Amino acid sequence: MKVLVTGANGFIGKNLCSHLALREDVEVLTFTRDTPESELDGMVSAADFVFHLAGVNRPPVEKDFIDGNVGLTERLAASLEASKRPTPLLVTSSTQAALDNPYGRSKRQAEEIALSSGRERGAPVFVYRLPGVFGKWSKPNYNSVVATFCHNLVLGLPLEVHEPEHQLNLAYVDDVIGDFIQVLDSDLFVATQGFREVSRTFTVSLGDLRDRLESLHAMRDSLQVPALGDDLNRFLYATYTSYFEEDGFGYSLGKSVDDRGWLAEFVKSDAFGQIFVSKTRPGVTRGNHWHKTKIEKFLVVSGDAEITFRNKLNDSDVIRYVVNGDEARVLDIPAGYVHAITNTGSNDLVTIFWASEIFDPKSPDTFFEAVE
Missing domain, CATH: 2.60.120.10 (Jelly Rolls)
Structure with a gap:
């Protein structure tokens, strides 16, 4: 099976590609910002499944929301329609698609393009409106507050929390990838439309998130291991350690x-x-x-x-x-x-x-x- 992943160098794309690379039955085709657009049609024609993960969420100018989220989705939809194959398509969107802001409007428009393309082709399309996703390889000060907090802790920078009671809805990247793989492996070759939700999310206040991460960070000094039977703590610890500096893996015991x-x-x-x-x-x-x-x-x-x-x-x-x-x-x-x-x-x-x-x-x- 050949699988095309757009946004393969992004946070979720890297995690998905690393999972797919472990499988002998999958050949991964990657489309990134560095890939010439002229190669997209050939990749789409060869693909048996498409994960459309590419997009932008913090561009320098507002116009880039349209170019990055809407324009590329239109281009992908046109390529899929030109292939004349009912290739399944999974699209990552955001819970902000329900909000009236530039990012949300661009993601909602991209959703509509993908779903319309599926109806035209008679192909299954699955749209995931993702909450805040965290995990290894997320970019600090861009992808998630978890990444930013972990990055700051490792560098000895303060964690700024102005609204500690603000509630966050988070999903761990390996859970998200697991859901995507289930879709890939299921019997999807019938026309299906609709939105899907990730199987597990965590609700945590901003203040609680800060306290959990600070406790994990303090473990080298206190030697106290937080409750890792709590999956959120376990996933936060895996994320936190992925931000260690290359010369910071080791530490001495008293x-x-x-x-x-x-x-x-x-x-x-x-x-x-x-x-x-x-x-x-x-x-x-x-x-x-x-x-x-x-x-x-x-x-x-x-x-x-x-x-x-x-x-x-x-x-x-x-x-x-x-x-x-x-x-x-x-x-x-x-x-x-x-x-x-x-x-x-x-x-x-x-x-x-x-x-x-x-x-x-x-x-x-x-x-x-x-x-x-």
Whole structure:
């Protein structure tokens, strides 16, 4: 199947083309601002499906709304009609098409041209009036407020919010592309007309959006992971990280260093507790304490160790586990058991720890006592 994508270098176009490129059954034809208009007819004649994503929303002069949104749609419609084929057409419009402003009027006119062309050709046409779409590769200060906020956070610029209660209706780009792919793969080769809506949107206030993104941005310092079971947070995090500067992917953790080695907190959350990592020198023992309620897991990833346990109620019986970094074996640390881990090898011991709750120095639930 050959698929033509106009506006292939735009935000949604790049995401759509990257999805289509993963498929062996699809050959993607791309039309961009740099493509000579003379090539459009040949692409349309070859295409089995057309995604018309090209358009403008913030041109320097108002006239460009007509040229970019209406003119190109007219040109595409003429090419489709000249091909004399009922090629399905999917058009991206905007919820602003319902508004009386230059952008909205130009998008509404483009919709009418596409739908009229479909009726003339007896071909299916699908018009999506998209809300604010966000995700990777969106252009800051152009495509979406999410892109602008992410860009500003990465550069250390302030997030200006004048109406924090203003409600936004947002759609995540991968959801939008998923809907488009469903249309492509469905049995569309019958004449169909109409508007379609994306399957999922998120309603969020401008102030809440700012707070969510600032929380994600602060994670490197706080190590606190927001609730990523919330899909909006998860999609915002994916979007935010896509704006990192090329020299800004890495960051250092704070380490507690002593004569035993070092220990560093990695990530933590009220929902899942915390993860930390340690490097322990040969012959050194960590632990020799117990917890009332806190549960831990130990995973040795490099080196050799012995982990020992003793039930707090038993003064003599010691349980021993020998582990090494080649096993990827996890040891659960039950509540009420005194426990310790000793580096029994000749090299440094590296261990990942998980605790069921975030360490609170005011109430640590850690009581020192020797296992043996």
